[in-house]
Amino acid sequence: MTTSSSRLIPVQQLERIFNPIEQATGLANEFYTDQRYFELERDEVLGKTWACVGFASDLVKNGSVKPIDFMGLPLLLMRNREGLVQVFHNVCSHRGMKLVQEEGEVQGVIRCPYHSWTYDLNGKLRGTPHVGGIDNHKDERFACEKHGLKPLRSSIWMDMVFINLSGDAQPLEEMLAPLTARWSQFLGDEGMSLLRRRPGQDATTLDINCNWKLAVENYCEAYHLPWVHPSLNSYSRLEDHYNIMFDERFAGQGSHAYNLSDVAGTHLPKFPSWPQDRLRNAEYVAFFPNVLLGIQADHAFAMQLEPVAPGRTLEHLRVFYVGDEALSDEYAACRNAVLESWKVVFAEDISSVEGMQKGRLSPGYTGGVFSPVMDVPTHFFHQWAARQLLEITPSA
Template sequence: VQEAGEIQGVIRCPYHSWTYDLNGTLKGTPHVGGINQHKDERVPCEKHGLKALRSHVWMGMVFVNLSGTAPDFEEVLRPLTERWSQFLGDDGNALMHVPREGGAWQVEVKCNWKLAVENYCEAYHLPWVHPSLNSYSRLEDHYNIAFADQFAGQGSYAYNLADVEGTSLPTFPSWPADRLRNAEYVALFPNVLLGIQADHAFAMMLQPLAANRTVEHLRLLFVGQDAADAPQYEASRQAVLNAWRVVFSEDIGAVEGMQAGRQSPGFKGGVFSPEMDQPTHYFHQWMARRVLANGQNQVQG
């Protein structure tokens, strides 16, 4: 399968036109046993299906475990779902809907994917990189988040896009009425960036293309099918998308500048703020442990 698109009943290999159903079972093997011999006992279809992989769909993304040895996805995610139950309740994920049209944006940036994670984890850069956002969700309104080894980011007590942009979207039914301006932005290591607000959520997947090239894929989710697709909410959905497009576009210069700076012969490692950079340092430690463990495994192998 070379590109995204709707599968018309079967998956067909363009090389010899073998076909598979949507469960991966091999169904058609034209001329496999010679001209016009489309079946051959030497090539039993039941033994040559597509390889099965563990997968899970969550917040509009497909998570895949290639090794087959990862813990259950729900177990990995439990620390985050338990944390966010205070905002989303027990059925928050079921209420999130991806719009059939719009609600998505992607951009290629000239940086290593890890720098995009660093940038997302901290609010330290807000006053200088995001002056508009900082006008209503200020640096002093933010707090650090780091927990359960695999999650880190920031939260805000003063998220206020609905008033700033004049949007009017349904909110999560379980979201506390006295905390409608709360928002949290958490990275799920290694490369997924998540955000929740009272009236929408978003997920960004970072796709590494090279050591200095990354594609950021943003997807918005709204509360209920009407909010995601009904015409009366179209202007509000577009305003939310435009606002986040501005914010993430403002980050491009910062992360590309960090990438360029790391090529300098004078670069010997950065300096963390002991207060403002705690989530970023948490990600660095997570990454370092895995790099070191992988190196040790290679030595032992």
């Protein structure tokens, strides 16, 4: 007997993705357009690894809560009274009512709007009015300590809040170790600890009519640069870029000629360990499944891809600067120039990824082909996705 999930998997089509790149085809249209595949990816692809669901610094104060929708699952980010950020299922343990509708600061407890059960900011069930009958708010047959909010396995890195739905992925720090080792050549021992951002600022969100995978694919390659990003290509040209792929879950591009500081006239503090002879180096790496990262000598950024529907994705961008000094008023114009430049770059990609999404409705497209040179990181991502899907095995 097979599971409904396994019956969805077109094994032969996925296996063709592993052909040599000049003979390979990509993921079929259904993986970009079909709700069934969208839910399958939530449970069997994003859910089996670490997926980013938000940013810790968006929970500005202790006591802050933020409801999120993870591909149809109602979740809740919470910062408790001591400042610890945790993730819970956003449903009351009693009758499954969605608890929190809007983000904000909780002054006392979280109260269910249905029967007024209450929870503290550690998820513990604190109040059960009339649970044992009128004016009997406790009942020896009912153990409150067993019915708190249901937590998810979560972890934070570079301000990003990650969850692992399945609960059995290897530790996030281990997964990220190859990336942190690679970037130690730029960041030194300080690593990401020097990154700073102002809560509520240095941020933007784009609402895009495309599947989340198209955003990853577009980010991984520089091939489109001359035609889609003419301004960026004027100082960081296609020929200045190189492909990046490693450890099965990282792919992207790097530049030998990133030069925004001169182009925009910025003079932000730089990473103290960044090699002086490589100040124009920059790297842009996707951490599969849904995080896009960029580092330059004077700032970094992280983008969370929030899959909303098969054909809709929210891109949440956060920009980080180097050290507390970089957040001072002296650098306000520089920070604004950096953020605006990235807004322009990512906005320029919208027509491309939305155009590809529309093209996925055509029976004339059956997965496409790859340039043996320019599309290597994109092919790498397709192989990663296909590998996750092929691991869904029938049950006996």
